[in-house]
Amino acid sequence: MQDKLTTTRRRFLKTGALAAGGFMIVPRHVLGRGFIAPSDKLNIAAIGAGGKGQSDIANAWNNGGNNVVALCDVDKARAKGSIDKFPDAKFYSDFRRMLDEMKDTIDAVTISTPDHTHAVAAMAAMQMGKHVYVQKPLTHNIYEARMLTESARKYKVVSQMGNQGASNPSQKVMMDWLDKGLIGKVHEVHIWTNRPVWPQGIPVPTDKPALIESMTKEDWELFVGPAEWVDYHPLYHPFKWRGWWNFGTGALGDMGCHLIDPAFRVLGLGYPTEVECSVGQVFIQDWNAEYIPEGCPPSSNVQLKFPATARNKSEVTMYWTDGGIRPFHPDLIPASDPLAEADSSNGVIMIGKKGVMTCGTYGNNPMVYLKNGDKLEMPKMPENPNPLPEHGHQVSWANACKAGFGSKEHQALTSSFDYAGPLTETVLMGNLAIRSYNLRKQNANGRGFNYYGRKKLLWDGPSMKISNFEEANQFVSRPYRSGWKLV
Secondary structure (H helix, E strand, O other), rough: OOOOOOOHHHHHHHHHHOOOOOOOOOOOOHOOOOOHHHHHEEEEEEEEOHHHHHHHHHHHHOHHHHEEEEEEEEOOOEEEHHHHHOOOOOOOOHHHHHHOOOOOOOOOEOOOHHHHHHHHHHHHHHOOOOEEEEEEOOOOOHHHHHHHHHHHOOOOOOOEOOOHHOOOOOOHHHHHHHHHOOOOOOEEEEEEEEOOOOOOHHHHHOOOOOOOOOOOOOHHHHHOOOOOOOOOOOHHHHHHHHHHHOOOHHHHHHHHHHHHHHHHHHHHOOOEEEEEEEEEEOOOEEEOOOOOOOOOOOEEEEEEEEOOOOOOOOEEEEEEEEEOOOOOOOOOOOOOOOOOOOOOOEEEEEEEEOOEEEEHHHHHOEEEEEEOOOEEOOOOOOOOOOHHHHHHHHHHHHHHHOOOEEEEOHHOOOOHHHHHHHHHEEEEEEEHHHHHOOOOOOOOOOOEEEOOOOEEEEEEOOOOOOOOOHHHHHOHHHHHOOOOOOO
């Protein structure tokens, strides 16, 4: 199935039988309608089987279209739904042990862990020739995104990021609207979210509560993984890890790959050329803003600039806001209309010379507002009698894994790493700016601080480097704890 790999289980079942004379291969129609031959099933493992991982592995399983052979999670209680659904799957706490012990059984892996372990888990799987489905954001930092993108090609594995809106048919409709010139060249994009919806911008916890019953000390060690060591705290696990740079990527990392995706795809964007930001402050004491470099801010405002592209022959300025801060109505959107979603809580607005295009999360509910007052909505699609969850995003990946690297099924994927990598780098460029914005040193007179990173940052995408402020480049990658280096 892949170059330079030993014969796989499925290939053995197919070619081994033929070598013996072919009598072991029974035509599919003889087996009965709807029957899937064992050789046509993918053996899938889940790294991260609770939370979003539960739906990712279930959707890839596709009601028995594939096999789930192993589950891995550091919190068995969180993974209970998957364990109950797939009782024959072997359970692990350490994905490294799972990959080592089942290297001859596993064909593909879904990875739905906290952001900080996406890259190390995906790289380990790819180096063993396993296809990978990785939740958004693809990685915790820009360097990791670049490495995974290049490694998917190097190891010839089929890849997909878990931004399921990429497979939403509405995105093709929006691309068609742009291609028809309905809104003209786009020069400005506004994107926003109501996230964070977890504690963020709060002081670092200092108490040391007991570890939850469903995790051992070894499990917590595995949770921390490549990150800087911290003791367990319920403000880190579960879910709340998103608000801490050690583990998460904040509101941008949570929703950026969903919301920036439509503009990135429709306009054919690539690496940004510059980024600038500002962030919200928290005051617990009068006149004394909290300084919490370990935590993501309560809100942020990020501006990214992109050159003209083959799809949109105009430079584009993109504005991102989070923390519930949204843009105002452009002139062409009536005052009584919500922005993008019914409650205007998340959305995308692309402003062109002739009109405005909007959509909500996952590319839902696309609309165009024209200067003549007309409003276009997404055409009614034919009803699908057997709709797949999340637009078949996981199933399409599983089918592409069966077809193999470079197949037409692989090339048709909507978020393989060739696309998802640059998209993730763009999202994480905003976080690089946010973290640079918070750099400070005490003034020489001992009074107050100089926030010396608060400037426009110029990005050299091919070289993966900020060209005008060297200290910002520390956020392109991260230090890795001993035993967890990305290689």
